[in-house]
Amino acid sequence: MNEQTGLNQSADSNAQTFAEVLRETTRFLWKSRWRILAYGFLFASIAFYMTTRMDRLYKSSVQLMIERPATSPIEIGKSGLVLPDTGYVDGQILLIESDDTLSRVITKLDLLDEPGFQSQQPGLFTQSVRWVKSTLSATPQTNTPLPANVPDKKTLSALKILREAVFVSREGDTNVVSIDVRTVSPRLAHTIADTLAGVYTEIRLEQRQSQARELSGWIDARAGELRAQVTQAEAAVTQFRIDNNLIGEFDGPTLGDQRLVELNAELIRSRAELAQKMASFELAKGVLAGNTDASSIPEVQTSVIYTALREQQLEQQRRAQEATLLSSSDNPRVNQILRRLAAIEDQMTGEIARITEVLANETETLQSRIRLLQAEVAKASQQSEVETRSQAELRDLERIAEAYRQRHERYLNNAGIATELSTFASSGTQIISAATWPLLPFYPPTKVLVILSFLLGAAIAVVQSLLRDILRPRFTSIAQVERDLGMKVLSVLPTLEEGQKAQNVINEEPFSLFTDATSVLRQNLWSKSVARRSGETPVVLITSACETEGKTSIAAALATSASSSGQKVLLVDTDLRYAGLSEIYKLDDQEGLCEILQGQSWTPVKADDSSILDIVPAGKLNGRQPSDLLSGPQLRNFIATARAHYDLVVLDSPPVAHLADTAILADRSTDIALVLQLNSTSVEAVRSTIQRLPRRRIAGAIVNAVSPSDKAGIWSNAGVYAATYKQSAKLYQLHNTGDDLQTPDRREKS
Structure with missing residues (x-):
């Protein structure tokens, strides 16, 4: 049972490993799709151009x-x-x-x-090679004429x-x-x-x-040779007949063979008759000795005299028995019958003796005859052997002659065919x-x-991407992020569908995977915030090591999620160079943080309602250096005022990269969250970013844009809550006090 369980676990592990490899391969190919397509079309175009020149x-x-x-x-x-x-x-x-x-x-x-x-004139390269070879050669090359039998x-x-x-x-x-x-x-x-x-x-x-x-x-030549061989073989047959006096045909058996067969047959019959006579003779001697019944001898049974005596014996025995029954044993008639019976038995014994003597004579006669037949058989065998040997030699000579004759005839027939082939051949x-x-x-x-x-x-593009990943390692799993950076992953956010916006998903799809993952992020940040534990308002800085990591969308989603939970939230676009957050909320042309940092007054609108989301756009730089504006005392005053009126302040900062903006903002924040993507963000870039930020304020990392089907997504168990059960989200309006930019545009809740 334990062994079967181990095998099942091993099979499950192998299946999971294969699925993981398949997912990683698919992710890698999807990430490198544009490079693969570009290289593929480039090489295909080159090949097409080359084929047109061939x-x-x-x-x-x-x-x-x-x-x-x-x-x-x-x-x-x-x-x-x-x-x-x-x-x-x-x-x-x-x-x-x-x-x-x-x-x-x-x-x-x-x-x-x-x-x-x-023949084409050799090219410049071929001529150069020939010139070098002729120069280096010890013997000068001369144009020797070709042999007469060789083409030009x-x-x-x-x-x-x-x-x-x-x-x-x-x-x-x-x-x-x-x-x-x-x-x-x-x-x-x-x-x-x-x-x-x-x-x-x-x-x-x-x-x-x-x-x-x-x-x-x-x-033709071979037929002549065979003709001579046929003539020679026929002459040899004729001479052998003459030498051995074998004139005529010898298709049947010879006289010696016939006599030998007859003698063998007679010998067999005599031996059989001798065996029979000897058996009868032995039985007859047994009868005379009183050991055998006379009826077992065939000659006795066929003897007329013995048969008549036997009948008389039986008749006298019957009469003696009847007389004995009618009178006493000393009756003269009975005695007369008994004397006659004894005389008959003596005659029967004499007949058997005569038959025995006859059998003895016949046995001797048959033995003499067998000896004579054996002598005749031996003599006939010698004569037959001589005749057979001569006849066999004659037949061998005849067969040789016939073989030569047939071969000669076949060659004559083929000679005619060969003559036809010489005049006509396909x-x-x-x-x-x-x-x-x-x-x-x-x-x-x-x-x-x-x-x-x-x-x-495409293969070259794949190899190049693999080499780039090997030379520039990137994060491939959640465990690697926590192991290499030494910090916890706050949340893993799924990839949004094309056209979706993070803040709209939070409001419109409260049961979606993205909303659940954002709630996890908010709760982890809230639990890890040192400022919250001391009773102060947390100032969360959302940043990343490089661009296109999705930090702006995460900042908007985090602020929207917090306001939906009943908090008063201030979302500030501190990326004064690109103002991505202002673009999301279509506040690009409005005054905001730049004007506040230049001395313009700002006071949040007093409101008793909870679930408020206020946004401060980036504003207009007007040629000023962002780091100069952020390093002034106005930023400290702005954040202090915001912390006094809001439950949470979220700062969307520019990527760390080589800018000083994020470092200045990190000093004014209480918690910092780093945004990165698997198989995209470089490990070295994140490590360099951590070294530029105050480590004690870094709450953790946020892994963004992970496929919902990926094993790394910690929301996979929450998939039972289907996103089809959409509830009416709370819609919040941004409010603005006017030209003095006391607060951003606040929209009343619908």
């Missing part, structure tokens, strides 16, 4: 069926055709690609005059170009061969493919005719698919090259 190649194909060759099987007694093996077809491919075949094509088509087959350089150059343009291949395990010709002209490709197939057919025809002539001559090659006329170029494959180039560019 020569277009056209391919013409022709398919040949190579006939199975005859292999001269007469010598080994075989005939007909055999299937071509791989070696044979490969040899034909080499024949098609040979220089002799290609040279015929060049001569037939006069390709030396074609522009594509003329112009033909050799055309032959090299044609060899590179021709591709010959076999179709699977069949004897079908495909010839592909690739040139810059569709007409030339079709003409070369068609001519090459015709030249190969001519070469094959010449070879078959030459082979037929050679075969015919060889068969090429053994059939064109099953004529040369095609190419309509479109097959090279360069523009689509394939563009797609591969796009994939190559």
Whole structure:
């Protein structure tokens, strides 16, 4: 049970690991999508431009069926055709690609005059390499003339170009061969493919005719040799008949064989009869000795005398029995019957003795006869063996002569066929698919090259992004943020849909994941605030290490969430350079913090109502340096006044980067929250930011823009609260006192 539980846990762990890897990969690809697309389209454009500059190649194909060759099987007694093996077809491919075949094509088509087959002047680089090689070589290079049997350089150059343009291949395990010709002209490709197939057919025809002539001559010579062998074999048969007096036909058995068979049969019959007589003789001797019943002897049973005596014996025994029953035992009639019975038994014993003597004589006679038959069988066997040996030798000689005769006849028949082949022979090659006329170029494959180039560019972009992440490490998980920065994550905020604004989501979707996560942020900040524990109003500074981390939206969401909970909140746009918060609330052209820092008075409007959100826009710099305005005493007075009238003051500051603005604002704040994003914010940038801020005032980090499906989102368990249950949010109006900028525009609650 424990083992099964362990296996289940291991499987769950592996599944979670795979899901995590898949999420990280998807996040990485989505983050690098623009670089991947840019590199992919760049490489695809380069590939498309290069393909437009390449020569277009056209391919013409022709398919040949190579006939199975005859292999001269007469010598080994075989005939007909055999299937071509791989070696044979490969040899034909080499024949098609040979220089002799290609040279015929060049001569037939006069390709030396074609522009594509003329030798080109070597380029500058090739000439430079040749000059360096000739300079470094110990022996100067001279233009030696070519041998007489070698084509000139112009033909050799055309032959090299044609060899590179021709591709010959076999179709699977069949004897079908495909010839592909690739040139810059569709007409030339079709003409070369068609001519090459015709030249190969001519070469094959010449070879078959030459082979037929050679075969015919060889068969004629061989037939003469066989004729002499037949004559010699027949003469040997005739001489053997004369020497052994074997005149006539010997299809059946010899006289010696017949006599031997008859003697063996007679010997077998005699031995069987002897065995029977000896068995009867032994039984007869047993009867005379009184050990055996006479009825068990076949000769006794067939004896007429013994049978009559036996009947008389039975009759006298019956009479003696009847007389004994009618009178006493000493009756004279009874005694007379008993004497007659004894006489009959003596006669029966004499008959058995006579039969025994006869059996003894017959046994001796049969034994003598068997001895004579055995002698005759031995004599007949010797005679039969001599006759059989002679006949076997004669038959061997006759078979040899017949074999020579049949082979001679077969060679005579094949000689006629060979003579016909010498006058008519097919090429053994059939064109099953004529040369095609190419309509479109097959090279360069523009689509394939563009797609591969796009994939190559995308791969390079992925590698570059990976190297950048490796060389510039970024945060990838909540645990890494807390481990590397040594601070707690206050909240993890989900990514908003396109077009959504943080402050509107808080008001309009109180049960959304983003609203819940903002409430968690507010509660964590409230619980960690040192100023709140001492009874003072917290001044929370929302900042980040770099731009585009979403700090302004988080500041607006935090202020809106706090006001919705019943607090009086002041939201101040302290980013005097860009005024992102003022842009969100459309207060770009109104006076605000810049004017307050320049000495303009500001007094919050007194109101007894809770759930108030007041906003102080950035105002107008009018050429002043933001750090100079923030470092003056007016900022301290402004914050002190705000803390006296509000429950919470939220400052939206510029990114720390290399500016002094955030450092000045951090000295006037009680709590600082750093905004960062996973897989985007650099670890070194955040560490540098922490070193520029007072560490004791940093409450923690805020992880922004995490996908709701990401495991890092701590709101995943809150998904049961569907955002479809939207409640009517409280709408707050900003109020403004007028030109003196005593308070921002306050809107009454609707």
